[in-house]
Amino acid sequence: MQRIFLIGYMGAGKTTLGRALAATMKLEFIDLDDFIVGRFHKTVKDLFAEVGEDGFRKIERNALAEVSEYEDVVISLGGGTPCFFDNMDIVKRAGKSVYLKPDEDVLLIRLIKGKHKRPLLADKSNDEILQVIREQLAWREPYYMRADITFNASHLENKADIRQNAEKLAAQLEAMND
Numbered sequence: 001m002q003r004i005f006l007i008g009y010m011g012a013g014k015t016t017l018g019r020a021l022a023a024t025m026k027l028e029f030i031d032l033d034d035f036i037v038g039r040f041h042k043t044v045k046d047l048f049a050e051v052g053e054d055g056f057r058k059i060e061r062n063a064l065a066e067v068s069e070y071e072d073v074v075i076s077l078g079g080g081t082p083c084f085f086d087n088m089d090i091v092k093r094a095g096k097s098v099y100l101k102p103d104e105d106v107l108l109i110r111l112i113k114g115k116h117k118r119p120l121l122a123d124k125s126n127d128e129i130l131q132v133i134r135e136q137l138a139w140r141e142p143y144y145m146r147a148d149i150t151f152n153a154s155h156l157e158n159k160a161d162i163r164q165n166a167e168k169l170a171a172q173l174e175a176m177n178d
Contacts, residue, residue: 001071002027003095004173007082007144009137010118011110012100013153014076020166022074025173031076036063044078045119057084068094079136082143092146096173099147102154107133148176 004021006014015031022029033044036059040047047056060081067075068090082088091097102110108130115121121129144150151169155161 002073003068003070004074005068005091005095005097005147006074006076006100007091007097007147008079008100008102008153009107009133009140009144010079011107011114012079012102013110013156014100016156016162017100017153017165017169018074018076020162021169024163024166024170025074028070028073029076030067030070030073032060032063032067032081033078035067036060039063061085061087061090064090080140082146083140088143088146092148096149096176097147098169098173099144099150100153101144101150102152102156104130104133106154149173 002025004025004027006018006021008014018031019029021027036047037043040059042050044056047059051059057080060078061084064077064081064087067073077087077091082091088097108126111118111121111129111133112126115124115129121132124132149169149172151165151172153165156165
């Protein structure tokens, strides 16, 4: 029975690497945000608008508690998930955790490319996005650093990179079992 939790900032590669890691290890993949959307039939953005951040974080915590009981899964958490309530304690009790930490310049490039999909960044300049990254990481990183493994996720540019990183991470996780 395995439970692997991927944590890190938005754009870190949690979903991209998570899907590949799950395939490599022959495990199910769950994206916590997608799980919540499926349960409530509303987007995360709509839930935030409807119940506010506090309400969303409670929904998220309950969803995390539920999926943390699933077996043989790789679970990708939202960027803020580890930073609220006792969420990191849930993660630490339930399984192994991996902090996906790309280099700051890589994170910035990824977020600039995908800012149209991220409402918090959509109207920001590149310099403003960098400032948001730095400010949020300053308070989130102490939570992220509680992970069992910190993994450099800077090189996820193509299928070969993703597969190689999934294999490398799988080997690190399996070595923890020895």
